[in-house]
Amino acid sequence: MVGELREVQDSGSTARAVRTMEDILDVATAEFAANGYAGARVDEIAARTRTTKRMIYYYFTSKERLYLSVLERVYAQIRDVERGVRIEELSPCEALRKLAEATYDHHTTHQEFIQLVSIENIHRAEHLRQSPTILRENVTAITVLEGVIERGVREGVFRSDIDALDVHMIISAFACFHVANRHTFAAIFDRDLLNPALQDSHRRLIGDMVVATLTAQDGNPGSS
Amino acid sequence: MVGELREVQDSGSTARAVRTMEDILDVATAEFAANGYAGARVDEIAARTRTTKRMIYYYFTSKERLYLSVLERVYAQIRDVERGVRIEELSPCEALRKLAEATYDHHTTHQEFIQLVSIENIHRAEHLRQSPTILRENVTAITVLEGVIERGVREGVFRSDIDALDVHMIISAFACFHVANRHTFAAIFDRDLLNPALQDSHRRLIGDMVVATLTAQDGNPGSS
DNA sequence: AGAAGAACGAACTAACCAGTACGTTCTTCC
DNA sequence: GGAAGAACGTACTGGTTAGTTCGTTCTTCT
Numbered sequence: 001m002v003g004e005l006r007e008v009q010d011s012g013s014t015a016r017a018v019r020t021m022e023d024i025l026d027v028a029t030a031e032f033a034a035n036g037y038a039g040a041r042v043d044e045i046a047a048r049t050r051t052t053k054r055m056i057y058y059y060f061t062s063k064e065r066l067y068l069s070v071l072e073r074v075y076a077q078i079r080d081v082e083r084g085v086r087i088e089e090l091s092p093c094e095a096l097r098k099l100a101e102a103t104y105d106h107h108t109t110h111q112e113f114i115q116l117v118s119i120e121n122i123h124r125a126e127h128l129r130q131s132p133t134i135l136r137e138n139v140t141a142i143t144v145l146e147g148v149i150e151r152g153v154r155e156g157v158f159r160s161d162i163d164a165l166d167v168h169m170i171i172s173a174f175a176c177f178h179v180a181n182r183h184t185f186a187a188i189f190d191r192d193l194l195n196p197a198l199q200d201s202h203r204r205l206i207g208d209m210v211v212a213t214l215t216a217q218d219g220n221p222g223s224s
Numbered sequence: 225m226v227g228e229l230r231e232v233q234d235s236g237s238t239a240r241a242v243r244t245m246e247d248i249l250d251v252a253t254a255e256f257a258a259n260g261y262a263g264a265r266v267d268e269i270a271a272r273t274r275t276t277k278r279m280i281y282y283y284f285t286s287k288e289r290l291y292l293s294v295l296e297r298v299y300a301q302i303r304d305v306e307r308g309v310r311i312e313e314l315s316p317c318e319a320l321r322k323l324a325e326a327t328y329d330h331h332t333t334h335q336e337f338i339q340l341v342s343i344e345n346i347h348r349a350e351h352l353r354q355s356p357t358i359l360r361e362n363v364t365a366i367t368v369l370e371g372v373i374e375r376g377v378r379e380g381v382f383r384s385d386i387d388a389l390d391v392h393m394i395i396s397a398f399a400c401f402h403v404a405n406r407h408t409f410a411a412i413f414d415r416d417l418l419n420p421a422l423q424d425s426h427r428r429l430i431g432d433m434v435v436a437t438l439t440a441q442d443g444n445p446g447s448s
Numbered sequence: 449a450g451a452a453g454a455a456c457g458a459a460c461t462a463a464c465c466a467g468t469a470c471g472t473t474c475t476t477c478c
Numbered sequence: 479g480g481a482a483g484a485a486c487g488t489a490c491t492g493g494t495t496a497g498t499t500c501g502t503t504c505t506t507c508t
Contacts, residue, residue, distance in 0.1 A: 189392075
């Protein structure tokens with residue numbers, strides 16, 4: 001499914017080998033997400049697999065390459081989510097709300113993704129930059145958004161001074177925050193942002209925010 | 225200024241000692257923010273100070289306690305910012321916008337703070353929880369917000385189903401995102417979120433977002 | 449069946465790194 | 479001026495951890 005896997009598959013690997021690699025990737029994803037790059041222990045990953053450390057180096061050559069494979073896999077997953085939203089038949093407002101909700105749902109159900117993105121940012125995205133696949137495939141998320149916004153502006157319901165990247169940023173910011181800052185927020189304010197009881201209201205809130213921001217006039221009440 | 229420092233000061237330390245400790249804290253803040261907790265090297269911190277590793281352990285006893293002191297210091301700084309906003313004479317909308325802008329400005333000018341918060345979240349806030357000072361002092365940020373929102377609701381300009389913590393979350397989410405996800409965003413979309421040219425428009429955007437969301441009716445266009 | 453190579457395992461190594469032992473030099477106060 | 483303790487420096491250690499060595503066992507194909 002992901003590049004790294006296919007390589008070995010092509011050169012005649014067994015189904016068992018593929019399962020081993022996926023096993024390693026699953027465990028590594030959890031370990032890196034939970035402890036950061038430097039904090040993750042290859043021995044610990046090995047121990048939680050049904051394989052040994054030898055196999056990790058056999059298939060992935062180094063801790064860094066293993067980490068990169070993990071990154072590529074989680075980024076591949078979110079692409080699939082974005083592609084899954086059928087936008088065309090919705091009004092601009094509804095479409096925006098749907099996209100926001102889908103992003104919110106993905107992030108809250110894939111905490112490892114957000115944790116890995118945080119980790120990657122701490123390291124100034126130096127690993128991410130090494131993966132042409134991730135860079136190439138993920139820009140396309142924006143084109144969908146561009147279409148929707150353009151339609152909304154043309155219909156006169158959206159303000160025209162906010163572009164697709166801005167909207168993507170607003171949606172991501174809110175959806176990421178729930179997962180990324182969950183623990184400090186809970187520690188200080190004693191509210192678990194991923195509490196299922198809050199989910200519906202927060203899903204609605206992210207939609208409200210995006211739609212309200214886009215439909216607001218430039219000269220908003222309270223602007224300084 | 226921070227607890228750890230005063231302790232030693234009280235028991236008769238020289239001005240030089242205080243400078244040494246601050247020197248260590250400055251360097252440690254940068255090192256932890258840049259590399260994470262596990263990734264940070266005590267030797268590296270020592271090398272960039274005008275002191276030696278011995279002194280780090282002399283004043284801070286362990287890597288973990290040093291990290292905690294760093295955390296406490298950066299959290300003390302943001303408290304000062306929040307206290308600095310004079311709210312009373314502004315309208316609810318203006319007050320919200322001011323608070324949002326102040327948070328945005330603080331976060332964009334104190335990247336180490338956001339990085340440390342990210343790191344702390346990766347470790348499930350286990351260090352933060354050990355600091356009663358941080359936990360106690362930071363909840364108060366919410367009471368200010370509560371007053372403003374209550375006023376807005378009473379005046380009939382704000383919707384009543386969004387509470388202070390929600391608003392704090394919206395503001396933080398946007399302001400944090402710029403710094404926290406700067407590098408992956410730049411790598412994928414080639415837009416530096418901290419580019420000075422974007423600052424004014426983003427500062428306005430965060431105000432627009434908060435005000436628009438709070439002033440929107442519940443039955444928003446586009447709600448499903 | 450048996451050869452070739454893929455898949456696997458246990459035990460090791462070299463480097464690295466948090467923390468320390470042990471000593472010296474300042475500072476303060478009488 | 480000298481005693482007491484704070485402030486400092488060098489050189490080390492012990493545990494940890496990424497990566498390896500050298501071997502065995504499966505799988506596949508003819």
